[in-house]
Amino acid sequence: MKKLLKHISPLAPDDSGACSVLYELGGIVVICDAGGCAGNVCGFDEPRWFVKKSALFSAGLRDMDAILGRDDRLVSKLAKTTEQISGKFTAVVGTPVPAVIATDYKALKKMAEKKTGIPCITVETTGTHLYDRGEEAAYLALFKEFAKEKKAVKKGKVGVIGATPLNTGLSKADIIAENLKKKYGDVVCFGMDSGLDEIINVSECEKIIVISNSGIAAAEYLKEKFGTEYEFDFPCIPEETLEKAVNLSGKKVLIIHQQIAANVLREKINGCKVDCATWFGLDKSIANENDVHIKNEEDLADIADNYDVIIGDISFKKIVPRFKGEFVDFPHFAVSGRTAK
Amino acid sequence: MSEAFYITAGELAARGADNIPEELVSSKHLIYSSPATLDFNSPGAKGFGVKRAGLAIPGSVMLLVAPACCGRNTALLNELGYSERFFYLLLDDTDIVTGRHLTKIPKAVKELCGELDYTPSAVMICITCVDALLGTDMERVCRKCEEATGVPTVPAYMYALTREKRLPPMAAVRKSVYSLLKPQKRISNECNILGHFAPLFDNCELYDILKSAGIKKVRELSRCKTFEEYEQLSRANFNIVINAEARYAAQDMEKQLGIPFIELARLYRLDKIQNQYRLLGQAIGAETDDSKYYEETQKTIESFKNKYGSLTLAIGECVNADSFELALAMVEYGHGVSEIYGTVGERNFVFVKRLAEISPETRIFSNLSPTMLNYERKTEIDAVIGVDALYYHSGIKGVEFNDEKQPFGYQAVKLLFKRLSKELEK
Numbered sequence: 001m002k003k004l005l006k007h008i009s010p011l012a013p014d015d016s017g018a019c020s021v022l023y024e025l026g027g028i029v030v031i032c033d034a035g036g037c038a039g040n041v042c043g044f045d046e047p048r049w050f051v052k053k054s055a056l057f058s059a060g061l062r063d064m065d066a067i068l069g070r071d072d073r074l075v076s077k078l079a080k081t082t083e084q085i086s087g088k089f090t091a092v093v094g095t096p097v098p099a100v101i102a103t104d105y106k107a108l109k110k111m112a113e114k115k116t117g118i119p120c121i122t123v124e125t126t127g128t129h130l131y132d133r134g135e136e137a138a139y140l141a142l143f144k145e146f147a148k149e150k151k152a153v154k155k156g157k158v159g160v161i162g163a164t165p166l167n168t169g170l171s172k173a174d175i176i177a178e179n180l181k182k183k184y185g186d187v188v189c190f191g192m193d194s195g196l197d198e199i200i201n202v203s204e205c206e207k208i209i210v211i212s213n214s215g216i217a218a219a220e221y222l223k224e225k226f227g228t229e230y231e232f233d234f235p236c237i238p239e240e241t242l243e244k245a246v247n248l249s250g251k252k253v254l255i256i257h258q259q260i261a262a263n264v265l266r267e268k269i270n271g272c273k274v275d276c277a278t279w280f281g282l283d284k285s286i287a288n289e290n291d292v293h294i295k296n297e298e299d300l301a302d303i304a305d306n307y308d309v310i311i312g313d314i315s316f317k318k319i320v321p322r323f324k325g326e327f328v329d330f331p332h333f334a335v336s337g338r339t340a341k
Numbered sequence: 342m343s344e345a346f347y348i349t350a351g352e353l354a355a356r357g358a359d360n361i362p363e364e365l366v367s368s369k370h371l372i373y374s375s376p377a378t379l380d381f382n383s384p385g386a387k388g389f390g391v392k393r394a395g396l397a398i399p400g401s402v403m404l405l406v407a408p409a410c411c412g413r414n415t416a417l418l419n420e421l422g423y424s425e426r427f428f429y430l431l432l433d434d435t436d437i438v439t440g441r442h443l444t445k446i447p448k449a450v451k452e453l454c455g456e457l458d459y460t461p462s463a464v465m466i467c468i469t470c471v472d473a474l475l476g477t478d479m480e481r482v483c484r485k486c487e488e489a490t491g492v493p494t495v496p497a498y499m500y501a502l503t504r505e506k507r508l509p510p511m512a513a514v515r516k517s518v519y520s521l522l523k524p525q526k527r528i529s530n531e532c533n534i535l536g537h538f539a540p541l542f543d544n545c546e547l548y549d550i551l552k553s554a555g556i557k558k559v560r561e562l563s564r565c566k567t568f569e570e571y572e573q574l575s576r577a578n579f580n581i582v583i584n585a586e587a588r589y590a591a592q593d594m595e596k597q598l599g600i601p602f603i604e605l606a607r608l609y610r611l612d613k614i615q616n617q618y619r620l621l622g623q624a625i626g627a628e629t630d631d632s633k634y635y636e637e638t639q640k641t642i643e644s645f646k647n648k649y650g651s652l653t654l655a656i657g658e659c660v661n662a663d664s665f666e667l668a669l670a671m672v673e674y675g676h677g678v679s680e681i682y683g684t685v686g687e688r689n690f691v692f693v694k695r696l697a698e699i700s701p702e703t704r705i706f707s708n709l710s711p712t713m714l715n716y717e718r719k720t721e722i723d724a725v726i727g728v729d730a731l732y733y734h735s736g737i738k739g740v741e742f743n744d745e746k747q748p749f750g751y752q753a754v755k756l757l758f759k760r761l762s763k764e765l766e767k
Contacts, residue, residue: 004429005429006428009412009416009419012413036411036470036501039378044414053714057373059371060367063474063503084343085711096408100437126408127411
């Protein structure tokens with residue numbers, strides 16, 4: 001069956017992606033759930049939870065809140081929290097519960113802003129999509145809400161979109177910044193070791209570096225609004241993976257990851273025929289002819305038959321029992337929850 | 342920015358159980374995901390949440406029917422050897438609005454049963470908030486699955502939305518895991534212990550006390566290795582319920598199988614433990630002699646006090662105890678309790694009232710309050726008990742005391758002091 005997972009656990013969902021983007025920005029973030037979704041985010045998908053404090057809360061919805069659509073109660077709770085915890089903005093992240101009851105996020109935003117007096121952004125995630133969709137929506141909402149003013153461009157300053165643990169396995173920006181500083185002067189990773197001010201001042205960047213598909217829409221928006229150019233990179237491929245990949249020769253290779261990471265690794269491999277595949281968003285404008293979107297486990301098992309080497313998260317190995325070639329591990333936190341070494 | 346909210350035991354007792362401050366009432370504020378919250382606010386999360394608990398029936402498998410977000414953290418259980426027993430039917434946007442996924446479940450169960458190289462003893466269908474809102478009749482869907490596969494199929498309700506209802510998820514799953522038992526001839530000298538998804542420690546005196554009372558066989562679900570062993574649970578003459586969350590399951594077993602039950606509580610005050618064993622003896626019509634265990638435990642408590650003096654403790658709720666009852670015990674044993682991180686309710690307010698008499702300045706915090714994000718230690722603390730207490734006080738010696746194996750009775754008290762001694766010696 002198309003939607004039956006028999007070998008792996010579900011991949012990181014869109015609400016986790018949204019929270020991952022918002023985590024370090026100094027807002028009061030509410031996951032609009034009963035408790036389970038917040039548990040998944042804080043207890044699994046957010047490796048920063050026990051090392052970096054963040055005002056990320058569950059709405060604590062109960063059945064009658066959902067059945068009666070008691071948004072006013074949620075807004076009251078949110079307002080009460082803004083009196084107790086300092087926050088530069090509030091954010092409401094969707095889950096299956098508001099999706100089922102068709103919560104009006106625009107109304108929620110207006111009600112929250114009126115009651116708290118600070119900006120509110122809403123991210124209409126449903127828990128049914130994958131993390132990159134949630135990240136994309138969160139980046140867009142942030143830049144649209146806060147990056148309003150065109151500032152003087154600072155020469156050599158670049159901004160990175162897509163630096164989240166789910167994309168990189170990293171909880172700190174140092175590796176990404178160090179690698180990019182070899183080419184650029186000042187590097188800021190939006191939402192990782194940086195706060196809301198950098199979002200507000202995004203137009204100071206000379207260039208945007210997009211390291212995940214989830215950043216493309218925001219980069220396009222910034223290009224249109226401020227004329228900031230962007231390019232793709234993934235400056236945090238694990239050394240072990242890179243070393244094994246670049247030593248391959250004369251093989252048919254399949255790289256499975258988020259599209260930008262896979263594309264960047266492909267560029268580093270010589271003398272092989274390399275295709276990329278992803279469970280997440282596949283942007284055709286940056287895909288090669290044979291690159292594919294993986295729809296389900298059976299799909300991957302069939303695709304794998306055509307290759308000598310697979311480079312991807314090791315947890316996928318269980319899906320491809322017929323595959324007798326070499327499997328090179330390329331960890332992806334959004335798949336297996338493994339952090340980078 | 343507010344400080345972390347607290348109220349002293351004296352103030353709380355004076356307000357009364359009907360006037361608990363809003364910061365201690367989870368429905369009145371947003372929920373902070375402290376370690377304790379992660380343990381119990383999310384019914385599928387850590388330890389034995391609904392997902393893992395649902396697999397307590399030996400040889401069973403689980404199909405989680407939900408959006409991807411509900412099953413994401415199940416990967417944590419893979420490390421515990423559950424990866425071959427979990428399967429997922431993912432729901433999309435249309436499914437969660439129309440409920441069309443319900444017709445796919447029997448097909449999915451058939452497909453996974455067909456691919457396994459063994460026939461599972463049961464398939465647990467785990468459903469979440471989506472189906473709670475859709476009002477899904479999962480019993481009916483399970484019957485369809487059984488017709489399609491011949492394998493018993495049972496619902497497990499991971500309804501976080503109903504956590505404070507009469508039948509919260511962890512009580513419902515306890516009913517589910519005993520629901521496959523069939524009536525059979527009951528044996529007078531056999532009994533079950535109901536309550537947790539891991540057994541009591543082997544050296545718990547409850548086993549010996551039951552044996553001395555003529556009980557030849559004591560069964561626990563978590564000690565059943567095969568489905569055949571599981572089926573023997575319905576031979577019991579009576580059930581002993583040691584966790585209130587199993588009360589509903591016990592009531593159901595009484596109704597379906599004719600097995601009556603007795604409730605015992607996990608307590609840390611010696612006189613209460615002693616009294617409870619006396620009442621147990623009366624209930625089963627036997628003399629129970631627990632004097633040996635009582636004296637041993639009393640010696641342990643005294644020698645700890647002699648060695649370390651009167652300690653000031655902080656006690657959390659991510660612990661194998663009711664944090665308020667444990668705090669009360671510690672104060673009665675001559676120690677101080679400066680802080681408790683716990684959930685106050687009707688069930689444990691009696692302990693708060695007693696605590697107010699003998700330790701009125703004890704500060705009570707709620708792990709769920711957003712203000713706990715601002716928590717800073719403001720009192721003197723020598724040692725802490727509980728995963729959450731250790732989280733708030735990482736530099737202070739302490740014990741998690743949150744094992745999967747369950748401490749109970751005198752054995753629990755002795756184990757706690759033994760563990761504390763070991764930590765304080767470091």
